[in-house]
Structures are given as structure tokens and as C-alpha cells.
Amino acid sequence: VSLQPAPSFPLFDINTKEVLGGGRFGRVHTCTEKATGLKLAAKIIKARSAKEKESAHNEIQVMNQLSHVNLIQLYSAFEARTEVVLIMEYVEGGELFERIVDDSCRLTEVDTMLFVKQICEGIHYMHQMYVLHLDLKPENILCVNKTGHQVKIIDFGLARRFRPREKLRVSFGTPEFLAPEIVNFDFVSFPTDMWTLGVISYMLLSGLSPFLGDDDSQTLNNVLAANWYFDEEAFEHVSHEAKDFISNLLIREKSGRLSAAQCLKHPWLDNIAEKAKHSHICLHSQVLLKKYMARRMWKKNYIAVAAANRFKKIGSSGSLTTMGI
Numbered sequence: 001v002s003l004q005p006a007p008s009f010p011l012f013d014i015n016t017k018e019v020l021g022g023g024r025f026g027r028v029h030t031c032t033e034k035a036t037g038l039k040l041a042a043k044i045i046k047a048r049s050a051k052e053k054e055s056a057h058n059e060i061q062v063m064n065q066l067s068h069v070n071l072i073q074l075y076s077a078f079e080a081r082t083e084v085v086l087i088m089e090y091v092e093g094g095e096l097f098e099r100i101v102d103d104s105c106r107l108t109e110v111d112t113m114l115f116v117k118q119i120c121e122g123i124h125y126m127h128q129m130y131v132l133h134l135d136l137k138p139e140n141i142l143c144v145n146k147t148g149h150q151v152k153i154i155d156f157g158l159a160r161r162f163r164p165r166e167k168l169r170v171s172f173g174t175p176e177f178l179a180p181e182i183v184n185f186d187f188v189s190f191p192t193d194m195w196t197l198g199v200i201s202y203m204l205l206s207g208l209s210p211f212l213g214d215d216d217s218q219t220l221n222n223v224l225a226a227n228w229y230f231d232e233e234a235f236e237h238v239s240h241e242a243k244d245f246i247s248n249l250l251i252r253e254k255s256g257r258l259s260a261a262q263c264l265k266h267p268w269l270d271n272i273a274e275k276a277k278h279s280h281i282c283l284h285s286q287v288l289l290k291k292y293m294a295r296r297m298w299k300k301n302y303i304a305v306a307a308a309n310r311f312k313k314i315g316s317s318g319s320l321t322t323m324g325i
């Protein structure tokens with residue numbers, strides 16, 4: 001996919017009334033390719049400054065290198081004066097965690113194996129292509145549809161190419177999903193994504209966020225000290241293999257963590273079809289995840305309202321310099 005100038009825009013009908021999601025950099029809408037009627041997703045990234053443009057170009061460049069069933073595919077890309085538009089494959093199943101808490105059927109450990117295996121396959125492919133995602137979190141795992149188990153990783157906004165001799169330092173992301181090396185402003189590498197796979201697996205199985213503290217600084221301290229444990233009640237029906245899988249990812253030292261290739265060979269993700277015949281026990285995680293999602297929604301709304309209020313105040317005093325969430 002090459003970046004086209006804005007006049008090519010009319011090739012697609014972007015449905016600005018249907019918002020699929022929004023984040024730091026813009027909004028995602030449904031859209032239709034006029035020539036084929038194909039339903040797609042359009043991510044409109046605000047790019048006013050050269051730095052913002054460069055970051056959007058990076059997202060396109062990274063996505064251009066990737067083609068895998070568990071990674072969202074870039075379809076086309078356009079640039080206008082203040083926006084960059086990414087036209088992507090559309091998936092209708094919503095966020096994985098939303099889907100799980102919505103489900104009328106209950107979640108078993110085999111369901112989580114199926115989800116984690118695909119996330120792992122997506123990561124394995126990315127790492128083979130020398131790409132680090134660096135922003136894996138539950139919100140960035142989408143379900144292909146409302147009933148099946150197929151998932152795709154999205155949001156390559158912070159992804160970058162790993163160069164063996166380049167020492168890459170980054171500092172961004174959501175505190176509870178950050179690896180210790182990111183919090184420490186240390187060098188990131190393939191194991192950085194593997195840590196987050198450990199956090200996501202822990203959450204899918206238990207509904208609890210392993211490092212979440214009362215506030216961000218407590219969360220970050222927990223991450224830095226790799227301070228986590230298996231909650232007895234939440235992990236009551238979880239297998240030893242699953243716990244071993246997580247224990248081999250949530251390791252402070254990068255070199256101690258399993259690679260994506262090793263994860264795919266781990267006994268927990270092996271022979272899932274056979275395990276499915278005997279897996280009937282429902283996990284506690286659905287109920288706890290529901291609470292987690294409700295808290296997350298509350299926090300998001302709270303931040304949005306606080307930001308709007310701050311904006312109003314700053315607006316009336318005429319200064320924008322101190323604004324920030």
C-alpha cells in the first residue's frame with residue numbers, strides 16, 4: 001500500500017456517523033469501497049505537525065510489511081493536509097474482552113487457549129518480520145465475529161522495526177500492560193511483547209489485572225518489582241500448565257521470558273482439540289472481567305470529563321500550555 005494524496009478519497013465512503021472507536025490519535029469509522037461495496041474500517045489520524053505525520057507514516061510502513069490472518073490488514077492509505085487516513089480490513093466482533101463479558105455461554109480454559117494461541121501466532125509472525133508491537137493490550141485484540149474464536153491484533157501506532165544493533169528506548173502505554181523495561185526506560189526487544197502476552201493471558205483466565213494498584217504509581221511499582229501472584233480463588237479451576245505458561249512470561253529479566261515460538265510449543269497450547277473434549281468447567285474470570293470493564297469505562301469517562309473541564313478552564317484563561325491528561 002502506498003500513501004496516496006487526498007483526491008483519491010472519494011474511492012471510499014467514510015461513515016463518520018458510525019464510530020468504531022477512538023483513541024489518542026483520532027477516530028475509527030466504518031467505510032465502504034465504492035467500486036466493490038466492500039465494508040472496511042477507516043482510521044482518521046490527526047496529523048498537523050511533521051512529528052504527527054511521521055508517526056502516521058510509521059504506522060503505514062509497519063502495516064505494509066505485515067500480512068497474517070491474526071493481524072489486521074492495511075487496505076489503502078491517504079494523506080490530506082491535516083489528516084492521514086488508514087483504510088483497513090474491518091472486523092465486526094468488537095474487543096475480545098467486551099465479547100467475553102457479553103457472552104451468554106460461559107468461558108472455559110479451552111476458550112482462553114484458543115484466543116491466546118492466535119495472539120501468539122500473530123506475535124510470532126511479527127517478530128519473525130522483526131516488528132515489535134509495543135502496545136499490546138486487551139483493547140487491541142479484536143474478534144472477527146460475534147460467535148467464533150478468531151481474533152486479530154490491531155493498532156500498530158507504536159509498533160516499530162527492531163534493528164539488532166539499534167538500542168531502542170520508548171516510554172508510552174497503559175501502566176498495567178507496560179513491561180518493566182518500558183517503565184524503566186530501558187531497551188525494548190521481542191520479550192517486551194511477550195510480557196504483555198503474559199498479562200493478557202493472566203487476565204483472560206482470572207478476570208484480574210496482575211499489576212493493577214490503587215493508583216498509577218503503585219501499578220508502576222508493581223510492574224518494576226514484577227510483583228504479582230496467582231489469586232487463589234480466581235485461579236481455582238485453572239490448570240498448572242496455564243500457570244506455568246504465565247509464570248514463564250511475567251519474568252522481570254527479558255532473557256528469562258519465553259519467546260513466541262516457545263509459547264506455541266508450550267504444553268498449555270498443545271493439543272487443544274483433545275483438551276476441548278474434557279473442558280467443561282467455567283472460569284471465574286467472566287464475572288471479574290465484567291467488573292474490570294465497568295471500572296475501565298468509568299475511568300475513561302472520568303478522564304474525558306476531567307479533560308473537558310480543564311480545557312474549559314484553560315480556554316477561559318487564554319492559555320493552552322498547561323493542558324494535558
Ligand code: ATP
Binds near residue numbers: 022026090092095156
Ligand atoms: P489508542 O489510543 O487506544 O491506541 P488508536 O487511536 O491508536 O487508539 P486504534 O486502537 O487503532 O486507535 O482503534 C481504536 C478502536 O477502534 C479500537 O479499540 C477498536 O474498537 C476500533 N477499531 C480499530 N480498528 C478496527 C477495525 N479494523 N475493525 C473494527 N474496529 C476497529
